[in-house]
Amino acid sequence: MLLNQFLLLAAVLFCVGVYGVISRRNGVMVLMSIELILNSVNINLVAFSAMTGAVSGQVFALFVIAVAAAEVGVGLAIVLAIFRNYRSVDLDDVDLMKG
């Protein structure tokens, strides 16, 4: 197997995630797109770990999974707070800090 096939798959997933972050209005959907991005990073890390034979890549993938779990917890709490204040999760409504 080529190393590049995993790296290119991760690149495609990353770009799809970036598109989702840019184009989605719903706060929950933006968080889902961020999960796509973090997952593509994990595929990269594990592919390089298999390439070099070092375990460090897998350990970093585990750290990324832990940080992603923390990020989703706080992110959904923020979305809930936004929903409580604005009665919607449309991110276009949240323009309090817009100049």
Added chain:
Amino acid sequence: MPALLLAAAENADAPIYVAQNIAFGIIAAMMIFSAIRVVTTDNVVHAAVYLVMVLAGAAAQFILLGAEFIAITQVLVYIGAIVVLFLFGIMLTKAPMEGNEKLSRDNWALGGLTSLVLLGLLGYVLLDAFGEDKLPQDLQPTPTGAVSDSIFGTYLVPFEVVSLLLLAALIGAIVIARRD
């Protein structure tokens, strides 16, 4: 006939992993389709289910790469916990379930252009840097003991920092989402 034998001899010392490559192709196609559906579907619950398919495909790729512990952790943490958290978030924010609400911005084409440019750039750089690099021929599953030795040896301090981060995220989530 000699040419055929020569080709066979060349193939003999460079084994082709047909089964692994077919599995990779099928799983990768499923992942890309599901990922695109995650960011384009008009139904939030469907998006969560498609996200499950992407995450399960990533776990399968980890198994193909010999990282079994990461694959199991992926299934446990992502599919078991994070997707359920997403479904709770969808439920608590009374997101539209009929599929008639607009979930994407009007200027989504600009976002598509941005990500296409990014994809072209990434693809060019990856093909240029790692063109024909092959994974090791004798790719063995990584023993879980090696991973845990690395976590509790080399990366002990980052591991403790991650546990503190999880505690901080727990307290932060409670404080932010609390009704007062």
